[in-house]
Amino acid sequence: MSRSYGQYCGLARALDVVGDRWNLLIVRQLLMAPARYRELLDGLPGVATNLLADRLRDLETAGVVERRLAEEGNAIVYALTPWGAGLREPVEGLIRWSTPLMVRGPGGDRFRAEWLVVALPALLGDKPAVRRPSTLGIAVDGHLLQVAATRSGIAVSPHDGRDLDAVVRADASIVLGLAAGVLDLDDTRGLVDIDGDEAAVRAVFNPPAPS
Amino acid sequence: MSRSYGQYCGLARALDVVGDRWNLLIVRQLLMAPARYRELLDGLPGVATNLLADRLRDLETAGVVERRLAEEGNAIVYALTPWGAGLREPVEGLIRWSTPLMVRGPGGDRFRAEWLVVALPALLGDKPAVRRPSTLGIAVDGHLLQVAATRSGIAVSPHDGRDLDAVVRADASIVLGLAAGVLDLDDTRGLVDIDGDEAAVRAVFNPPAPS
DNA sequence: CCGCATCCTCATGGATACTG
């Protein structure tokens, strides 16, 4: 564990726990689903294996992460504790704040479609409630995600095979711009390929109200 | 600036900008008010002066902080840009998340009453709307803060001399526990000294509904 | 004084190799 700030302040104490390098990115991975050590290494390109082991130990000691035995016998699975899962709110806040950094596009950075499972609910969550339930597919970078929009909220996950009302195919930066409301479907003709019920797409990627 | 994560992910890019040590604590200080270099040093106990200078340069380059010339001539004042001020939401989220770390009390950590100016709105903000406008004083650690509760929200600032409906005197950990809703006024008799209109205090530090 | 820049030491991070 790194050096404490030694300040009796909620932000400083939170950062004493999750402020070290890689910690919040590990939390991001576990917000998607519990994962094995190897899956974490794959989902965190650039992390050194000794650092991942150190950080998981720190987070476990702090009560953010817990080790579980996988259902199939003796494999170890890492998962967030209930308190650790409470980091979803500040993590989503940082993701929303980062929108100006993301619309520039990926540049040379590595990208995993699974990261959108955390980002899209953060960006779509504060939109007006959808008008009618629907399930969209998001095809990006060769992967297919599904966005299940109901009156009680929006859930994003890898596609599980269910029927889709529509499939949207676009680059990640376009999908993020649409979800954040800084792009709208009418301004991205030719960059977004919609297959199926376009109205269902518009119900989720709600274009900003014209001014 | 430290090494980039090299991930095209909103969280990773946000942390590329504000994830370095001390950065979010600098933002915390500037969320209270623009400040001079010396005030930042005072409000960030433990920071090395060269690090503060480095971080301010990084944050300015990234567009989070801007230097201004103070009104009285040639002094430099640091302030958040509009985008930088958008960090209030994730910072408040981390403060709410840190509640279990704060109710344990300060231990040996240093404390500044001014930090409550950021923490209290974060903890009080999701409470039910106050029933009637009031202005409270919070006396903690020899300092007096004021909490102005209106139907449109809650504002916390150093006391500016206006009339107060009531003054609450308690340790910082008690004030934070009350604001977070993990303590209520009836369980802290003897630890909280209320001077004035107790009903006005209860309207802000709303005790949790009995189960 | 204020607003930094320099210098030095040591803890932390990163890459790779290795082991149960």
Added chain:
DNA sequence: CAGTATCCATGAGGATGCGG
């Protein structure tokens, strides 16, 4: 597969210097 061990580069922390 799930981590340790090792080595080196980098960054943090503290003291001090220095021009305005």
